[in-house]
């Protein structure tokens with residue numbers, strides 16, 4: 232067993248596992264994409280949803296997302312290494328995404344809600360554009376840091392279902408969920424809450440990884456989105472459309488083109504060493520460039536804009 236696997240196994244030692252069937256269609260047969268004990272990632276034979284089973288028990292998954300998640304020492308398996316250090320990169324990434332989605336965005340000062348606001352980069356960009364911003368986050372330290380850094384008022388600590396009653400319903404011009412739906416046991420429920428929060432002409436913006444992408448097929452089990460503790464679902468264009476439809480949305484934009492990220496040279500050097508296996512000396516020039524940023528888009532994530540479908 233590699234040391235990475237040892238850590239992963241130890242981390243789950245006290246947590247209960249559960250076996251689940253396909254979230255979208257209920258089948259249990261399909262290909263195994265990754266066998267990573269105690270986790271198995273499956274591709275449903277019926278609808279091609281990727282999902283992890285066994286996985287951490289759905290009632291306990293939210294416990295993963297405390298402040299250690301954003302300062303992970305094993306970010307290849309779990310969480311982010313130094314989220315705050317890369318804040319400049321996140322700000323650049325969100326500015327670029329919003330420019331690309333400009334024609335779909337509500338006019339300021341329409342209130343904006345972000346579910347899983349982490350270090351607050353997206354909220355900061357929306358605030359700079361003149362919007363009233365609201366954020367929900369599970370990690371207390373992250374939320375405190377956002378409050379201190381930007382002075383935002385409307386920051387709610389907890390799960391979406393726990394704090395939904397504290398939100399003004401039917402008022403938001405946009406609800407954003409970046410890298411959220413693949414983490415939560417009942418994503419249709421989260422999306423239904425987002426729908427309730429949106430005004431009738433409001434938009435939902437989300438991003439999630441694409442299990443049907445060439446990048447995933449090329450990298451196989453080394454694909455960087457196979458993080459079995461936290462990514463319990465792997466959507467594709469067809470399964471994310473199905474999920475959104477069930478939650479009462481219709482898709483307006485679904486693109487891989489604007490789903491890239493600004494990544495620091497330090498992180499690229501780190502990944503080149505760990506994932507591709509390049510020797511450290513070969514990665515050194517990138518490491519020296521440190522926190523300068525390069526825009527990367529491996530075309531293995533989807534950026535989706537959806538609007539509320541009129542009630543049936």
Ligand SMILES: [Zn+2]
Pocket residue numbers: 253254255256257258275276277278279280
């Ligand atoms: Zn299925």
